[in-house]
Amino acid sequence: MSTRTFEFRLCSSHGAADPASDELLVEFHADSGDWQAQHPSLSTPGFRLYLLSLLLCQHFYLVANAQERAIPLQRVEGTFTVITSSDWILEQVNGHFRLTLDPGAPAEELARADDEAIAFISRRMKLCPVSRNLPAAVEKAISLELAEA
Template sequence: MAEQNERNFQFRLRSSHRAPEYQTSNLVVEFLADSGLWEPQQLSITMTGFRLYLISLLLCQHFYLVANANERQIPLQQVDADFEVTTSSDWIVSSVVGDFRIRIEQLVPGESAQPSTDSIAFLEKRMKLCPISRNLPDSVIKNIHLSALA
């Protein structure tokens, strides 16, 4: 059962990646506002510091995913993510849950465009090395999951 005074922050991310470098070409981050509507996020110095911190946590995971996919020569086409951070009533992070899904480009017609289970496990493990995540206290529940889109 959730604490009565918990705060939940939900984000979603979508990025596109184009050949030949497969670097991020389009990136959209949205925040679920109290109104129930998803609002695009444009980073600026007027944004609240805590929201900037949470977005940086999400973007660090994304950066590590893209960088390590490129290192492994996995041709990312798209990344989708749902990201939720729960805090206590006094803004102390208690859990971080990220569900990342990737689609890779089919380079050879007729061949599967699915990354191997080993590649997914490698990328997921490397994402958890993001320095922002690693600097969270050990008491914070961190659950980052990666899967492939069909």
């Protein structure tokens, strides 16, 4: 039985004045091999909307929990791969997110992004309601790392 693979990448930028996402770019790896910016609308295929909701829910929980810990984000980059059976049943969800801190933030704020805080955010990302509603049989792996300074 063959599988289908869906790949996305995400990049968001964050400002000191408003740590919510200033800019968000989500791209889909099309069959043509090109990365296509996603602008969901009524003409977006429904299954792609579902996959985008998985990705964006993870991103939302990451940013919200970084804000809760007052971690000065500059940028979040993510890759997201979903594998389905040939009949579109989810089998695997793999995401990897990388945080870049604001280099202009004071040292005490940068220090908040320690191993415990990253582990906290990772745990909280697992509470994303879209991901929690995936069937138990779906293999899920979401990782989070801090970019080197």
